[in-house]
Amino acid sequence: MADLLILMGLIALGYFAGSATERRHYRSISKREEAFLHLPAVTFRSHGSLADASESRLVTGCAVISVDYFKRILAGLRALVGGRVKAYESLLDRARREAVLRMKEADPTADIIVNTRIETSSISKGGSNRQSVSTIEALAYGTAIHVKKKGT
């Protein structure tokens, strides 16, 4: 019975704290995405700007994000039934967007980031826990290009 109470407490804590963290994170993400709209990240390998590039370098950004207890239990229940695991959608979305933002922040004065790659990997939690896909790392990397300024 005590176990059940602890579990329910953890789930409630996870739900409230987790959704508060998520809302805060999304607010921060959309604010920074707005601020970095001037720096496009593209998946093109070559681009018109490459011809008159003055400088190019590899930029990376990564984020490790964990899902809250509530969503972990929710995903565990969902795993019994099957179907779309909605609980993990926002986790992956947040991690990827955060990683792309950090990649842009690595070189904020660049003109474009070409050949952007995004990679996601799960960090295993260890132990006998079957639900190890609860912490994920997103990595974004690409080549930041600085274009020669006109008239120089």
Place this chain on the structure above:
Amino acid sequence: MKYTPRPITENVNVSKTSPLREFFTLLLGILAFLVGVYVLLGLTVDLVAPRISPRLEDRLAGLFTSFYAAEDPASPQRARLQALLDDLSAAAGQDERQYQVHVVPDPLVNAVALPGGHIVLFSGLLDQVASENELAMILGHELGHFGNRDHLKGLGRGLVLVFLSAAALGVDSKASRMLQSLLVTTEMRFSRKQELLADAWGLELLVRKYGHAGGASDFFRRVHEQEGGKRFSYLFATHPYPEKRVRSIEMFISEREIPVGETVPFSRQSP
């Protein structure tokens, strides 16, 4: 190529549905399914258990010997308990089966009826007993379980329970243990009727042996008075509330106008 900066306003990768609603739908759905299967299998067990032959039961008994491995078989206390049990069993005349009593040193205030005619008394229960009549009532109660074949039903349901949770959640996960304890609690509510029936059986034997119903409810009343002590929690979980038991026993006594006489003291030391 011209770049037009435009923000993405609609997040297509994250569902808009409420996670709380999904959580409760899933939880209730899965629980309802498990309880449904469990009740169904449990009913099957209830149908099959009374038809298990004593020979098969004795074979099953082999699985449970570890339960009373810790007892001291030569203690004089056990010999006296065994004599009392033999008396009661003879008074019942229910069958020619040989019942055996075991005393296990454990602070639990409880007694268990196991397949093969074994009754296990935990020493915590013996410490609480004040008179021989109370003890006879408890032993009679366990004999009642044998008479109603509750011990096999309980066993079958237990197996169903373990199988179900293992199938659903894996053999040793936290969730499966949680589910087990939840289902055990549910199961115990079903079994309270069986406990009251076994009480009636025990009372019957008590009256046959002593000619009166003295001491029938003393033990349960004492347990009730000490309610709140942690060591009784097990008893509370698996049996009806002692208060309710005392009431039902006393109602039984007054309805049938059974005389209530003096009790015989039970000494823990050997005479």
Place this chain on the structure above:
Amino acid sequence: MILTNIETVPGKTIAEHFGLVQGSTIRAKHVGRDIMAGLKNIVGGELKGYTELMKESRKEATGRMIDEARQLGANAIVNVRYATSSVAQGAAELFAYGTAVRVE
């Protein structure tokens, strides 16, 4: 050392290439960080300690790749790729690879 993940170094021409270079590092979780991560696992959110750890480790893997390229006399690595794989319970391999070139 210039690193890019496209086939060229924009603004420069590749004079010669030296083949594949790679750098890798395997890291296990840090005990102290793991305790914090355990708490964070309940409420969710970013595990800053782990982000730092991954960043450092990737830097180390990249550093090893650069060392290898330097041995070959390269001054740039093009078409760099990263890969992450968990090799054992609680340990991850971070791997970087690319083509070492000399640009002018």
